[in-house]
Amino acid sequence: MNVRHDKRSRNRTRLLIFLGLAGLLTLLSIFAPLLAPNDPNATNALHMNEAPSRAFPFGTDRYGRCICSRVLMGARTSIFSAVALVAATFVFGSVLGMLAGWFGGAADALVMRLADVLLAFPQMVLAIAVAGILGGGLFNAMLAMGVTGWTLYARLARAQVLALKEEAYVSAARLTGQGVLSILLKTLLPNMLGPLVVNASTQIGTMMIGIAGLSFLGIGVTEPQAEWGSMISGARAYLQLAPWAVLAPAGATILTVMVFNYLGDCVRDVLDVEGSR
Amino acid sequence: MEKYIAKRLLHLAGILIAISFLTFLLMYLAPGDAAVKKLNAQGIAVSQEVLDKTRADMGLDRPFLVQYGDWAWKALRGDLGSSYKDSTSVAGKLGKAMGHTALLALGSLALSLLVSLPLAMLTAVKRDSVPDYILRFFSFVANSLPNFLISVLLMYFLCVKARLLPVVADKNFKGLLLPALALSIPMTGRFLRQFRAEILEQLGKSYVGGARSRGVKERYILVRNVLHNASISILTVVGLSVGTLFGGSVVVETIFRWPGLGKLAMDAITNRDYPVIQGFVLFAAVVYVLVNLLTDVAYHWIDPRVRQE
Numbered sequence: 001m002n003v004r005h006d007k008r009s010r011n012r013t014r015l016l017i018f019l020g021l022a023g024l025l026t027l028l029s030i031f032a033p034l035l036a037p038n039d040p041n042a043t044n045a046l047h048m049n050e051a052p053s054r055a056f057p058f059g060t061d062r063y064g065r066c067i068c069s070r071v072l073m074g075a076r077t078s079i080f081s082a083v084a085l086v087a088a089t090f091v092f093g094s095v096l097g098m099l100a101g102w103f104g105g106a107a108d109a110l111v112m113r114l115a116d117v118l119l120a121f122p123q124m125v126l127a128i129a130v131a132g133i134l135g136g137g138l139f140n141a142m143l144a145m146g147v148t149g150w151t152l153y154a155r156l157a158r159a160q161v162l163a164l165k166e167e168a169y170v171s172a173a174r175l176t177g178q179g180v181l182s183i184l185l186k187t188l189l190p191n192m193l194g195p196l197v198v199n200a201s202t203q204i205g206t207m208m209i210g211i212a213g214l215s216f217l218g219i220g221v222t223e224p225q226a227e228w229g230s231m232i233s234g235a236r237a238y239l240q241l242a243p244w245a246v247l248a249p250a251g252a253t254i255l256t257v258m259v260f261n262y263l264g265d266c267v268r269d270v271l272d273v274e275g276s277r
Numbered sequence: 278m279e280k281y282i283a284k285r286l287l288h289l290a291g292i293l294i295a296i297s298f299l300t301f302l303l304m305y306l307a308p309g310d311a312a313v314k315k316l317n318a319q320g321i322a323v324s325q326e327v328l329d330k331t332r333a334d335m336g337l338d339r340p341f342l343v344q345y346g347d348w349a350w351k352a353l354r355g356d357l358g359s360s361y362k363d364s365t366s367v368a369g370k371l372g373k374a375m376g377h378t379a380l381l382a383l384g385s386l387a388l389s390l391l392v393s394l395p396l397a398m399l400t401a402v403k404r405d406s407v408p409d410y411i412l413r414f415f416s417f418v419a420n421s422l423p424n425f426l427i428s429v430l431l432m433y434f435l436c437v438k439a440r441l442l443p444v445v446a447d448k449n450f451k452g453l454l455l456p457a458l459a460l461s462i463p464m465t466g467r468f469l470r471q472f473r474a475e476i477l478e479q480l481g482k483s484y485v486g487g488a489r490s491r492g493v494k495e496r497y498i499l500v501r502n503v504l505h506n507a508s509i510s511i512l513t514v515v516g517l518s519v520g521t522l523f524g525g526s527v528v529v530e531t532i533f534r535w536p537g538l539g540k541l542a543m544d545a546i547t548n549r550d551y552p553v554i555q556g557f558v559l560f561a562a563v564v565y566v567l568v569n570l571l572t573d574v575a576y577h578w579i580d581p582r583v584r585q586e
């Protein structure tokens with residue numbers, strides 16, 4: 001009993017720490033325009049490929065742009081696009097899965113077979129193809145990642161609805177004459193949110209990596225908008241001359257993905273332990 | 278067993294039809310006129326007359342389902358159309374690139390397994406020791422590294438800093454080393470984590486305690502019982518990683534100029550060479566589905582409880 005209690009409180013502390021770190025990164029990205037030492041898009045022919053200095057903390061790239069400012073602005077793109085994408089796929093997938101599970105029949109079969117087929121493709125291959133065809137841009141890259149992203153939540157939500165549908169409290173809610181929407185949202189959703197949230201929290205890092213990867217390939221966020229993947233891709237050509245132009249966004253990517261991945265693990269540990277209490 | 282395989286093959290046929298339909302639909306819905314794209318890729322000036330003729334040649338004036346049927350029937354016989362860019366056969370292009378990607382994928386898979394399996398056993402047996410913590414941290418970091426990032430970092434530290442390897446890969450072993458390493462580092466991190474969890478689960482089962490109390494040697498238990506029972510999950514993890522490898526190969530092959538399927542696909546995207554993209558997506562999905570079917574069948578074959586059913 002005591003051991004379990006210890007483990008629980010330790011998990012909660014870890015969750016709070018990483019929630020704090022993720023929050024800090026998000027705050028940094030929100031206030032990026034205020035924190036950036038220079039204009040992230042201003043080119044300067046006098047300061048090309050300059051090593052880190054007081055004026056340019058992370059140095060400059062081949063157009064003389066301040067890398068520190070660009071890394072800060074890139075945090076906005078990475079964090080916000082990943083969180084927005086996870087939120088969108090979460091809502092879309094969960095709603096579709098819940099409706100499929102509740103109504104069953106042909107609609108259910110159609111949604112689930114579509115999910116099966118989408119999952120038969122390697123996820124990044126489909127994303128690369130979709131983003132490549134749509135021809136770049138942040139929104140298209142997010143769309144490309146979202147094409148398969150929703151299936152996770154749809155499958156989970158459907159399975160949960162099927163499991164909970166016959167519970168006494170659900171029948172009770174039906175007998176009171178509530179509408180379907182009200183039953184799904186008020187009675188079922190609170191009881192099935194745990195696994196969905198765990199899934200969503202572990203997906204943020206994955207989506208971040210995916211969007212950065214597409215941008216690196218030139219089919220995601222494009223210049224001059226600052227984004228870590230495309231910054232690394234651009235600076236790779238002159239790696240010998242200005243390694244900081246690659247290392248700074250690389251470090252930022254690793255740090256951010258790690259924090260969000262670890263946060264996902266913590267959420268899973270806390271909810272799993274409390275779920276099996 | 279035969280019944281099971283027959284059932285799976287039937288299911289496979291359905292999935293393959295759905296995959297081909299979706300792949301075709303993807304290109305059909307692609308913005309812009311296919312005939313214009315073909316002419317642009319070949320650098321031919323677009324006039325109404327040329328356009329009408331190209332459209333008729335490509336069969337674009339037919340209804341959607343007829344176009345799909347025609348394409349799928351040809352694809353079934355190995356004809357994936359011809360490249361917009363140089364009019365050579367897409368299947369031929371894929372065939373030429375396939376060997377390079379297979380070599381890269383198998384190389385990185387072997388590397389990952391060779392490193393992660395022994396380490397997973399070590400960390401599981403010496404749970405909560407210093408090496409366990411270090412390796413768990415490594416596996417976590419490696420798992421958070423995107424393929425493109427690890428490639429660029431490897432390039433910087435091994436080629437630019439240490440000057441150990443050439444930046445642009447030759448088509449020999451030395452050239453294979455960097456892309457294989459770039460693919461296998463994140464994969465090793467993932468494997469290590471999943472294998473460790475699986476081995477720990479097996480170690481906690483009562484048969485291990487039983488064997489120990491009978492005085493069976495620890496090493497024997499680990500290799501003959503635990504590893505044998507964990508092999509099913511290991512196989513599943515490896516099968517699923519084929520999908521990741523396909524995606525990763527696009528990035529890694531493009532960076533290191535390895536002439537495989539991934540580079541072919543990325544070049545096709547740059548050139549808007551749709552039939553080649555289509556061929557790559559279809560090929561990747563079919564291989565992925567087949568590999569997972571094989572792992573499922575192997576699973577049934579390994580597990581005697583399932584085999585008897």
